[in-house]
Amino acid sequence: MDLQLEGKRVLVTGASKGIGLAVVRAFIAEGASVVATARRSTPELAATGAVFVPADLATADGPVKLVEAVLGQDPRLDALVNNAGGGDDRPDGMYEDPFSGDDDTWANVFALNLNAAVRTTRAALPALAEARGSVVNISSSSARAPHTAPLPYSAAKAALNAFTRGLAEATGRAGVRVNAVTPGATRTDLLVGPDGLVAGMAAHLGVDHAALVAGLPEQFGMVSGDLVDPGEIARAVVLLSSPAMPSAIGSNWTVDGGQLKSA
Ligand SMILES: NC(=O)c1ccc[n+]([C@@H]2O[C@H](COP(=O)([O-])OP(=O)(O)OC[C@H]3O[C@@H](n4cnc5c(N)ncnc54)[C@H](OP(=O)(O)O)[C@@H]3O)[C@@H](O)[C@H]2O)c1
Secondary structure: OOOOOOOOEEEEEOOOOHHHHHHHHHHHHOOOEEEEEOOOOOHHHHOOOOEEOOOOOOOOOHHHHHHHHHHHHOOOOOEEEEOOOOOOOOOOOOOOOOOOOOHHHHHHHHHHHHHHHHHHHHHHHHHHHHHOOEEEEEOOHHHOOHHHOOHHHHHHHHHHHHHHHHHHHHHHOOOOEEEEEEEOOEOOHHHHOOOOHHHHHHHHHOOOHHHHHHOHHHHOOOOOOOOEOHHHHHHHHHHHHOOOOOOOOOOEEEEOOOOOOOO
16 A cells, blocks of 8 residues: 655654654655654664654743754655653652642643644644645543543543544644544553553552563453554554545544443
């Protein structure tokens, strides 16, 4: 299948590892030219050959400065993937606190998981409209199963879903398609790394990290019996970004091993 991405210019956020790195690799495999961003690059990202532009997207002006730098190098932009996201530093006591953190925690988590996508997309929209391009936002199954992650994160991802659907309606007629991908529990540092969510849970519960990771698919009700591979999320992102999918507008594709149970 020709995804018509050869020579297209793509910006991927949160690209240094995990799902973002897999997305970079998938676009490059399709012949796209990728600009990758994170706060710091990694050897794995450098090895892809993507152009790296550093940015802290949780700051108010980080996204605008990023897009200015990217379009300053080349004014073309065909696709944007808002993938940067994650939790907070898990302040002590989070597990006993029904709010999973104070005002600062909520603000920080919303800044990265919602505001960064809003600001980056806003800055990139004129270039994307010129190219009749697309935006893919990376959401989370916790948006629709909020008890499965810290509450600020679940709430921010639910807001990202609403942003995705609403913006798709507003920009679709101008030719910019906006969609989301909803990963379930995916094998990346965010979830299973030494400083990830499961490590925090293991420390809190006083149980073995590796044993907790091994039990995750069953705990999350994943019919597949396995965590999602980041490459699989990347394939959904690339397909949604493709001009071969002109009717994919405002959709939200779940790739979660059967974790979410609603019809
Ligand atoms: N893994 C899962 O189970 C799962 C499930 C559902 C949804 N998701 C979502 O999938 C996306 C990718 O997650 P992942 O699991 O691949 O996470 P990850 O392995 O922790 O990677 C996160 C990426 O975001 C970048 N990043 C973090 N904070 C940033 C900031 N302030 N400014 C710019 N970049 C920043 C990181 O690089 P730097 O630290 O160098 O900045 C890194 O490249 C996130 O939106 C996450 O919410 C993940």
